[in-house]
Amino acid sequence: MQFSTTLVSLVIAALSVQAMPATPVQERQSTPTIYARFYPDGGCHGDWVDDTVFVQSTTATTCVNNGLTSPYNSTFFSGNTATRTLRVFSASGCTGNYFDVLPGVNNCFAQHVGSSRFL
Numbered sequence: 001m002q003f004s005t006t007l008v009s010l011v012i013a014a015l016s017v018q019a020m021p022a023t024p025v026q027e028r029q030s031t032p033t034i035y036a037r038f039y040p041d042g043g044c045h046g047d048w049v050d051d052t053v054f055v056q057s058t059t060a061t062t063c064v065n066n067g068l069t070s071p072y073n074s075t076f077f078s079g080n081t082a083t084r085t086l087r088v089f090s091a092s093g094c095t096g097n098y099f100d101v102l103p104g105v106n107n108c109f110a111q112h113v114g115s116s117r118f119l
């Protein structure tokens, strides 16, 4: 009888210890992001000149301007954990030509990144 009471206490203790570190991990995973590196040539080769992270917010369609001033001709998107499409525009204010970075897709695009928003 004493043994099983101790066992139950141990199980409860183990469960409560396990539950605590789960929260920060879930919070990290619940913020989808896309990492991007900017390259001088048109094919994402050579030394990258700058990088940035696109953060998918819970509010849908905010336009974010890209403040990057270094010259570049292509951008490689990687580590894509986004659940929505990122639409990337050539000019600021989400205007000009655009291309779509689909959820989970890592790829090179040869276009200026003036601004972007998640659809």
Ligand SMILES: *[C@@H]1O[C@H](CO)[C@@H](O)[C@H](O)[C@H]1NC(C)=O
Residues within 6 Å of the ligand: 040, 041, 071, 072, 073
């Ligand atoms: C981008 O491409 C243009 C046209 O090919 C070229 O003149 C320019 O030097 C390139 N930019 C960089 C940073 O290499």
